[in-house]
Structures are given as structure tokens and as C-alpha cells.
Amino acid sequence: MRQAKYRKILWVILLAELALLHLGVGVRLYVLRWEYPQVRRLILLFPIWAVGTLLLGLWQLGSYQRFRRKAIAAIATVEEGWIHSACEQAASEVGLLRVPPLYQSAAVTTPMLLGFLTPVMLIPDTRYSFGELRMVFLHECTHAKKRDLWYKLIFTVGSCIFWFQPAVWLLKNAALQDVEVACDQSVAVGRSEAERDAYAKFLLDSLRRGREKNKAYSAYFYNSKAVMRARLRVVTREQEPGFLAGAAAFLLLTAELVVCIGLLGVSIRRDVREEAYQQEAAVNQYLGYDAPDSFTDTAVAAMTGLTPVDGENYYNWRMNAMEQYPETEWADMTETVDGPWQLRVKTRASYLDAVSDFVYRYIMYYEDPERGSAYNPEESSGYNTLETIDRTLLAGDADEYVCRLLFRDIVWADESTADSLPVEGERYGENGTEYRYYNWAVHVKRVGEYTYELVGVAETEAVTAAFAEAYPEEAETAFISLATLDLRQQDRCRAATQDGVTRVTWDDGANWTEVPVSMEKLTARGDQMDGQLSGAQEKSYVVSDEVTAFAYGGSMEVPVAVTFTHDKGNNWKTITVTNEAVSVRRLFLNFPDAEHGFLIFTGDRTMHQEGSSVYRTEDGGENWFEVKPEQGYSADGGHSLLTGAAFVTDQAGFVTGGDGCYQTTDGGLNWKQLTVRVPAVEYAESYTVYYPPERQGDKLVLYLGMEEYSELGGTKLRYESEDLGQSWSYTGVVYRK
Known part of the structure; x- marks a missing residue:
């Protein structure tokens, strides 16, 4: 690698390696790992890179256009025949088949090649001897033969694209130096000692006269002081010039390559292991196991064999269970689990935690058995897409229980519009995403110290109705706080x-x-x-x-x-x-x-x-x-801040606020306060906020909530009226969405 012509090849290889390395890392980060939020944030760096590349590229292009116009504007024909003879002789010596057109320009200070597709030779308006011009033309014709202008352009483009990478600037400096050194090596090879000395003397004189900054769009004869010294050492055979910048770039890129290959190797190895796991999980674990009894009268009857819980919600149950079962009691992970309908829990106090996992397994049994087989909550593998809205214990205890699960699942874009489940969920669009809502009662039984089994699934309404029939004495109070789903019909x-x-x-x-x-x-x-x-x-x-x-x-x-x-x-x-x-x-x-x-x-x-x-x-x-109201919704014309107002006919209207709800039946002339009976539900004293009634079909629907600014969302008490608000009937606790 002592010859500069070989190092030129090395610098191109390293630049290509750098480009492929960044392209590979980019593809890896922005495509294959797009699901990770920390990777998605890296895309924010893209505009910074794009702006830097654009500005640097425009600056290079503008510099080229300005210099080209300036040089062409001052161009003149070379009249002296001996100058043309010197140029033709130099082209013949280096084996250049097409002699570049020769011109003189007062805008240049050094002989040069200009142009990529059809390069021309420009010399300044300076007196040269025949021997000096011969050396100049030998050097520039060698550049033309080896197409060094394109070589330099490659590194300039690379520095514009990878402007943030220090190694590319080191590579560019090393490459531009070796372009000149390799050219002088070609000119000096086979020359006599006297010719070498004359060439070295001319280079030294050129260095004394001045230097011109090298450009990617031309090949100057004069270069920077460092490059001219390197060229002198080559011509005089004192020593091969060092290439510290190139060596530094080589070491940087090698280190970066090793690190990135290592990281990519680890990532690929992880992917291979995940793929192997997925292939293993792709084996349908549901084979040989039928779905539990679900959505049948027998499934409902099995659930009503347990003692109902009097409206105990999940939070209260959790507190009681944690007192009964200490948190230090962790599951024995060696306990055998048989089939997809059995799961382990971490502690006895968390026996209800298996409900959503069971339901997800149940849904995947019908929709995507491979995905359901891959789901393992104990190892956090797979991904449970269910969003639990409410989870309430209906009956039983830690050994066998029935739990109500109100939940929703995303309807994916490529999913069929027809549900594959035994029952169809209620579909509802929200902010561009479509969901399926379900209200199920889940029957679970303990079959081991920490292992539970899914026994059956049914619609919650069917189960609560069966409990009311089986336990008529508790019917008035059992499940009175159990919220049912109430999806708001969105306006078209x-x-x-x-x-x-x-x-x-x-x-x-x-x-x-x-x-x-x-x-x-x-x-x-x-x-x-x-x-x-x-x-x-x-x-x-x-x-x-x-x-x-x-x-x-x-x-x-x-x-x-x-x-x-x-x-x-x-x-x-x-x-x-x-x-x-x-x-x-x-x-x-x-x-x-x-x-x-x-x-x-x-x-x-x-x-x-x-x-x-x-x-x-x-x-x-x-x-x-x-x-002008004859009787307003306050005695002195002032009232608390209004939160809503709605007229449902040309006479019937309502206003709501901190003072409660007021209604009018004569177009706003007279108002009277509207009050409804709050049943003995949990947190009954908190349901004090009225929302303006809505027309749903031929009925008016009134909701009572706990907060002023949550009209659409959360738990509400629901009332209906069939006489435009003259009388209201309570229909139950609902979850609004």
C-alpha cells in the first residue's frame, strides 16, 4: 500500500463501507425496529441531517457554478503553436487518446482541468517555458486519463451526505492528497534524475508563487502546502508521503464496523431466537382442547351455582384479598399447567388477574390460534390487546368464582367485518380507530395451589338475570352498581x-x-x-x-x-x-x-x-x-357556571350547572328544577352532576355523573323519559363512551 494509486482504491472501498454501514443501521433502526418508541424518536434527527446535506450540497454546487461562469467569462484562445505542441506531446506520452481543448483564462491562477463530461484545459495568463508547460500538461493529462475529477467528486458528495461523520472528512483529505501524489508518481516513473530534479524544481517554484485551494470540480496543478510537499517527496524519491488522515479514518471505520457488526449480530441472533420461538409457538397449542362451555344455558347455570357477591367491586375485593393472602406468598413456578385453558397466578391474592388473560386466550382460539399459543403472561411474551374497562367479582371466592369483564379490543384494518367469535361485539369508532366492546361473565376454578382453569364464558346480562331469578331476595341489591356499556351514538x-x-x-x-x-x-x-x-x-x-x-x-x-x-x-x-x-x-x-x-x-x-x-x-x-323568563333558573338572575344547555323541541329545554338541572316546557319562559331519585348504589352520594338530556329515538336519556367535565366517559347513572322529561325512570349504572 505504499503506492498512492492503491491507496486511492482503499479510500473508495472505505467510503463505500461507510455508506453501506449507515444504510444497514438505518434500515435496522427505522424499519425492522420501528415498534420501539426509543427508536421512533431517532427519526427526529432526519430533518437535521437532511437540512445539513441540502445546505452543504447547495454550497458546493453554487461554488462550482460561480467559478465556472467566472472562468468562462475570461476565456481566450491560445495562439502560440508551441504551447499546443507541448500539450499534444504530453497527452501522447501519458496515453491520453483525446487531447482536452486548451484555453487561456485570466480568471485562473494555476493550470487546471475543468469539466466532467468534456473537460477542458485552462492555463493562466502567465509566461511559462516549454519545459515547465510540458510538466504541467503531463500532470493534467494524467488526471484526465485517470478521470480523477470524478474520483474527487465522489468524495465531495460523500462528505455532503455524511457531513456528521468525522471519518468521512479524514477520508476526503487523504483521498484528495493521494490523487495528486498518484498523478506525480505516474509522471515521474521512468524519468531520469535530471528530469525528476527539474520537475521538483518546478513544483517548488509553484509553491513559492502561490497556492490554490483544491476543488472537487477541477484538478489544479498548484495545491495546498501540505500536498505540494508530499508531491515533492515523491518526485525526489526522498520518501513515500505518510497518510495519517487516511490511517485515522481507516481505524475509525474499522472500529465502527466492528461495533456495529457486533450489535447487529446480537440483534440478528435475538431475532433468530424470537423467530425460532415463534415457530415453536406457531404449533397450535389449542389442538386437542375444546373451548370451555360458553354462551349456553348450561354455562350460565354453572355460574349461578356460586354464591353472589353483593356489588363488591374489584378495588374492595383486592384490599380484602391482600389481607387474606400475604404478598410474600409467591407462586411455585414448577407447578404443572395443562393446556391453554390453565394459567398460573403470582399470588393467591391476585386470582382475578387471570381473567383478562383467559379471555384473550379464548378470543385467539377463534381468531388467531398461533398468536394465542404464543401468549404467555408469566414471561410477558406475546401481546394482549384487550383493554379492560371494568372488572367486578360477581360470585364465589378464591377457589371458584365468576368475574364480570367489560373490555374492548381493536378491530385491525385487515380484519374481516364479521366476527369469528360465538357472539358479536358491539362496534364503535373513536378517533379514527374502531373497537369491539364486550360484556362477559367469566367462570374460573382453582385446580392447583396457584393454577386456575377457565370453566365457562357467558354474557353478563344473562348471568345477572339468572342470579336474580335464583336469589330473588337479593335481587334488589345484588349487582346494583354493576355498570353496563352505553356507547354514545356519534353524529354523522x-x-x-x-x-x-x-x-x-x-x-x-x-x-x-x-x-x-x-x-x-x-x-x-x-x-x-x-x-x-x-x-x-x-x-x-x-x-x-x-x-x-x-x-x-x-x-x-x-x-x-x-x-x-x-x-x-x-x-x-x-x-x-x-x-x-x-x-x-x-x-x-x-x-x-x-x-x-x-x-x-x-x-x-x-x-x-x-x-x-x-x-x-x-x-x-x-x-x-x-x-324574558317569568321564572328563571335562579331567584336573582345569577347562577352557578353553566356546563350545558339543550332544547329537544321548540318548547322543551334544559340547562345544567352547579345549581343542578333546570327544565322548561314553554320555550324558556318558566324554568323549574329537575331532580331524580338516586338509588342505593356504591358512591351514591357522589352522583350530583347533571348533564343535558339527549334524544335517543323516541326517548330522552338523562345521565348523572361525578364530575362536571366528563360528560362522555366514565361511570354514570342513566335515566329515561318518554314524556319529554316530565317523569324519569332509573335504568341502571352505565359506562359511557
Whole structure:
């Protein structure tokens, strides 16, 4: 490797190795290991790399274009025939078949080759002797023959792409030096001592005259002082120049290669082991084992043979179980487990923990036996996709029990729309993801010291009904706090704000129409809320096929107004409701039908009190008039902060807040407080928050919760009315979503 021409090959190999190394690591990190969050965060470095590469590349390209234009602008024809003869003779000596066109340019300070596809020879406007020009042309023609311009360009591009890698800059320096040294070695080979001395003298004179910074887009005769010294040592045969930069780059890349190969090897070995495990797990462990008795009358009957628990939830059960079974009592991991319907628990106090694992195994029995066979909760292998919403002990004890599991599972994009399970889950879309909701009772029995077996599965409603029939005396209190699933029917029409523009859709998102109200107006409020809203305020707009309307304003600059359309956005109209409200906090807009609408807005807040106004339209929003209540929802016109308001007909409406719930049956003229009986459920005293009733079919549904701002979510008491809220019947505890 003492010859520079061999080292040139080495530097290219090392650059290719560096590129392949980074490409391999990138593929490994960003593709094969994309499921790990810590790897996903590395993608944040991509914009930094891209910007650096782009800026460096543009700088190199701009430098080339500027120099090229400058050199061509000052170009002139070489008139002297002896100069052309010297160039042709040099090209013949080095074996260059096509002699580069020769020109003179006042913009260059050193002889050079310029251009990649059709290079030209440029010499400065300087006097040279025939011998000097012969040496110059020998050097530059050798560059042209070996296509060194392309060689230098490769390393410049590599430094732009891998600008963050110190080794590539060391490689580039070593490669550009060896390009010149290898060229001089080719020129000097076979020359006499006198010719070598003359060449060395000319190089030394060139070094005294000045130096030019080497570029990737040209081959200069003059180089930096370090390169010129290396060339002198080669020509005079004093010694082969060292290549410390190249050696450092070689060592860095070798060390990096060893480390990365080691890491990738460990990762590949882990993948091979995981693949082997998965292949082993791919053996269907369900073979020879039928599913437990499920969703049959016999399964329900087996469950009702146990003593019911009086509404004891999982938290209370957990506390009692931990007192009964100390945490120091850990499972004997050598205990035999027979088949997929048996599982071990860590402690006797955690016997209910096996329920969700059993249910997941049960679902996979029908949908993906290989995936279910690979699931092992003890080793945390496999992945349980079930999301438990509620887990409540219905009957039994630590030896045999029935547990209610309310849960949901993701419906994957490639999954068939038809459930493969014996019962179909209730499907519900949420934030772009579709779920299946289930409400099952799971029968489990202990068959070892720490081993439990799945005995059966049934619908929770069927099991609780069977318990009520078997234990009529306890029917009024048993499971009274057991929440049932109550999924809110989502509206097909909706509005969305993106990039400062609010749009509406009437075809479930297939097409969107912009609302002609600026974001400044739509979010303007007088109650120190400017800047707090990023779009239309919740419940301040209505989107339906008959009427779409947005209420906004209520500040010194923006009056309370309604912008509406009755023809799905073909024509919009804006009506000012009032100019007098300048400290509005909330707006509640309702259109029970296309003609009748109500706007309730609150303002003048003081601590936790505020006032409100009710406006009504009877012509679809063209005209609004204030409704002056004869009997309001407070004695002095003030009330606690309103959390909701809704009119379900042109006469019946409700408002909710800290004062409870008030209803009107005459369009807002008279209001009376609405109260319902709270049953003797667990935490009954906490159910104090009313939410505006909703119309569901031909009924009104009222929910009582524990928090003001969790209308859609959590446990609620549910009531129904068939007479527009005149009377209410309690239907049970529900889990809203």
C-alpha cells in the first residue's frame, strides 16, 4: 500500500463501507425496529441531517457554478503553436487518446482541468517555458486519463451526505492528497534524475508563487502546502508521503464496523431466537382442547351455582384479598399447567388477574390460534390487546368464582367485518380507530395451589338475570352498581378546525366545506378567553342536513352573532343577535328543527357565579329575539357556571350547572328544577352532576355523573323519559363512551 494509486482504491472501498454501514443501521433502526418508541424518536434527527446535506450540497454546487461562469467569462484562445505542441506531446506520452481543448483564462491562477463530461484545459495568463508547460500538461493529462475529477467528486458528495461523520472528512483529505501524489508518481516513473530534479524544481517554484485551494470540480496543478510537499517527496524519491488522515479514518471505520457488526449480530441472533420461538409457538397449542362451555344455558347455570357477591367491586375485593393472602406468598413456578385453558397466578391474592388473560386466550382460539399459543403472561411474551374497562367479582371466592369483564379490543384494518367469535361485539369508532366492546361473565376454578382453569364464558346480562331469578331476595341489591356499556351514538355530521380554518361535512367526511367565519371572530369571547379557543367552542354550533349554524362573539369587538346555512353550504348568512353582550363565556346553540332555534350564552362571571340570556328564532335564524323568563333558573338572575344547555323541541329545554338541572316546557319562559331519585348504589352520594338530556329515538336519556367535565366517559347513572322529561325512570349504572 505504499503506492498512492492503491491507496486511492482503499479510500473508495472505505467510503463505500461507510455508506453501506449507515444504510444497514438505518434500515435496522427505522424499519425492522420501528415498534420501539426509543427508536421512533431517532427519526427526529432526519430533518437535521437532511437540512445539513441540502445546505452543504447547495454550497458546493453554487461554488462550482460561480467559478465556472467566472472562468468562462475570461476565456481566450491560445495562439502560440508551441504551447499546443507541448500539450499534444504530453497527452501522447501519458496515453491520453483525446487531447482536452486548451484555453487561456485570466480568471485562473494555476493550470487546471475543468469539466466532467468534456473537460477542458485552462492555463493562466502567465509566461511559462516549454519545459515547465510540458510538466504541467503531463500532470493534467494524467488526471484526465485517470478521470480523477470524478474520483474527487465522489468524495465531495460523500462528505455532503455524511457531513456528521468525522471519518468521512479524514477520508476526503487523504483521498484528495493521494490523487495528486498518484498523478506525480505516474509522471515521474521512468524519468531520469535530471528530469525528476527539474520537475521538483518546478513544483517548488509553484509553491513559492502561490497556492490554490483544491476543488472537487477541477484538478489544479498548484495545491495546498501540505500536498505540494508530499508531491515533492515523491518526485525526489526522498520518501513515500505518510497518510495519517487516511490511517485515522481507516481505524475509525474499522472500529465502527466492528461495533456495529457486533450489535447487529446480537440483534440478528435475538431475532433468530424470537423467530425460532415463534415457530415453536406457531404449533397450535389449542389442538386437542375444546373451548370451555360458553354462551349456553348450561354455562350460565354453572355460574349461578356460586354464591353472589353483593356489588363488591374489584378495588374492595383486592384490599380484602391482600389481607387474606400475604404478598410474600409467591407462586411455585414448577407447578404443572395443562393446556391453554390453565394459567398460573403470582399470588393467591391476585386470582382475578387471570381473567383478562383467559379471555384473550379464548378470543385467539377463534381468531388467531398461533398468536394465542404464543401468549404467555408469566414471561410477558406475546401481546394482549384487550383493554379492560371494568372488572367486578360477581360470585364465589378464591377457589371458584365468576368475574364480570367489560373490555374492548381493536378491530385491525385487515380484519374481516364479521366476527369469528360465538357472539358479536358491539362496534364503535373513536378517533379514527374502531373497537369491539364486550360484556362477559367469566367462570374460573382453582385446580392447583396457584393454577386456575377457565370453566365457562357467558354474557353478563344473562348471568345477572339468572342470579336474580335464583336469589330473588337479593335481587334488589345484588349487582346494583354493576355498570353496563352505553356507547354514545356519534353524529354523522361534524365540524373540524385545521390550520386555522373551520370546515363542516354532511357526508361523513367525504367532502368538506369551509365555514365563512374567520378564526379571530369564531374564537372571540369577552370573558378573558381570547386566545384560549383553537376552534369553534363545544356546543356552540349545530351541523345537520336541515340547518348548520355557528354561534360566536360576545366581546367589545365582536358582537354575538350566528352564521348559518340551510342548503349545505351553498348560501351562508350572518345575523347579529345582540351588540350588548361584551363579556360572554359560553354559547350553547340548539336547533330542534329547521325553523326553531335557541341560543343561550353566559357572561359577567364573578368567581363561580354568572348570568345568562336566552334568545330564540322561529324562522331558521333570520331573526332572533330575547326570551324574558317569568321564572328563571335562579331567584336573582345569577347562577352557578353553566356546563350545558339543550332544547329537544321548540318548547322543551334544559340547562345544567352547579345549581343542578333546570327544565322548561314553554320555550324558556318558566324554568323549574329537575331532580331524580338516586338509588342505593356504591358512591351514591357522589352522583350530583347533571348533564343535558339527549334524544335517543323516541326517548330522552338523562345521565348523572361525578364530575362536571366528563360528560362522555366514565361511570354514570342513566335515566329515561318518554314524556319529554316530565317523569324519569332509573335504568341502571352505565359506562359511557
